[in-house]
Amino acid sequence: MPARTPLDANAVLAATEEILRRHGPDKATVVDVARALGVSHAAVYKHFPSKQALREAVTRRWLDRNRDALAVIAADSAAPPAQRLRTWLHAVLAVKQAKIRQDPELFAAYGILAAAHSSVATDHVADLLGQLTAIIADGAADGSLRTDDAEATARVVFNATAKFNHLAHAAEWQNPGVGAELDEVCNLLLEGLRAPTSP
Amino acid sequence: MPARTPLDANAVLAATEEILRRHGPDKATVVDVARALGVSHAAVYKHFPSKQALREAVTRRWLDRNRDALAVIAADSAAPPAQRLRTWLHAVLAVKQAKIRQDPELFAAYGILAAAHSSVATDHVADLLGQLTAIIADGAADGSLRTDDAEATARVVFNATAKFNHLAHAAEWQNPGVGAELDEVCNLLLEGLRAPTSP
DNA sequence: CTGGTAACAGATGTCAAAATTTGTAACCTG
DNA sequence: CAGGTTACAAATTTTGACATCTGTTACCAG
Structure with a gap:
């Protein structure tokens, strides 16, 4: 089931910034980012090559x-x-x-x-x-x-x-x-x- | 059994410097220092209040x-x-x-x-x-x-x-x-x- | 009373097992 | 084929039992 919202790189970036702000650089994971966006973590790797x-x-x-x-x-x-x-x-x-x-x-x-x-x-x-x-x-x-x-x-x-x-x-x-x-x-x-x- | 050598503060200092040099500040312990001096670690605490x-x-x-x-x-x-x-x-x-x-x-x-x-x-x-x-x-x-x-x-x-x-x-x-x-x-x-x- | 000991409690460090995370791959779907 | 999925191996982090270390106390010898 594809995500309802297309999820562009900018949305990933905004979510990452929010997670980073909330959890700090040591605890923030890309799984957290994916969860915040309602997608699997592999999806964010479509937009960015690495954490x-x-x-x-x-x-x-x-x-x-x-x-x-x-x-x-x-x-x-x-x-x-x-x-x-x-x-x-x-x-x-x-x-x-x-x-x-x-x-x-x-x-x-x-x-x-x-x-x-x-x-x-x-x-x-x-x-x-x-x-x-x-x-x-x-x-x-x-x-x-x-x-x-x-x-x-x-x-x-x-x-x-x-x-x-x-x-x-x-x-x-x-x-x-x-x-x-x-x-x-x-x-x-x-x-x-x-x-x-x-x- | 009291130590043969009186063990003054200066000897403790020299031993500590040697241990510090060898082990580094993270691994050096006062037990190491005491062992190098041939005394119990409590003896070191007679000369210095803390590590x-x-x-x-x-x-x-x-x-x-x-x-x-x-x-x-x-x-x-x-x-x-x-x-x-x-x-x-x-x-x-x-x-x-x-x-x-x-x-x-x-x-x-x-x-x-x-x-x-x-x-x-x-x-x-x-x-x-x-x-x-x-x-x-x-x-x-x-x-x-x-x-x-x-x-x-x-x-x-x-x-x-x-x-x-x-x-x-x-x-x-x-x-x-x-x-x-x-x-x-x-x-x-x-x-x-x-x-x-x-x- | 200086300078040592042994014994101890609590804090801290170690280490291996378990869980989580990273990154990749193979596979759907409009 | 862009953009998503699940499944998975390797790396990393967390956990928890265990060991060591720190600092204190009670005690001993000259």
């Missing part, structure tokens, strides 16, 4: 949402690049803090993928580095930020703010002082990036 | 050795403070890289304590921050580094180099490019700390 692929697809979806939200800040040409850099770095932190509070289970799923060196994680970092590069290149273009190579400088800034963007520090992000710490690091980095007033 | 305390004492010992080695660099008044800052940050990384290679089990024991927010870990960080503060204060004194508050600036520099000193990044320290990355971060930070040539 890993399912997890990656769900995670990639919300990472992409984050990326798009941050891209708005990175591309906001109304703000001067130095200001935009600071705002963007704070936003990266804020987005992840919010996710931890709202969807700790989905965040944990991302952590698992990152630890496994999944392309989902490396691609996400590449996306963020791209946005950072764009901001710094804008600053180089209008002369407000000094850099030889916007991409290299972006990597340096990203490394110097690892405490505020790398998952390994997620536990510390609950600390109330973390925003102020980031602000102080921004101050120093922006001081270093500021084009000298007189050479 | 946790034993682990902390061993770990504190090698952290103190590291601290002392780094203090030599921090206090080397022959090198200008900016240079000393760079050398010291590289040394912090190098010391930990070396420990991971030579004594991965002891390093893992330190990781466990840090994750448990043991005072051993927080004290170690405080020690390092103290050395960093001293270097920056030296720079402020001779006018080569610009800072309002050496201690606050030390915290900022420490945060900005978290990727190269925080245990959470230990896995990444195997990567060959890590030294170069630290160097680039140092370049930017020193640029930011450099007193302006003309105000």
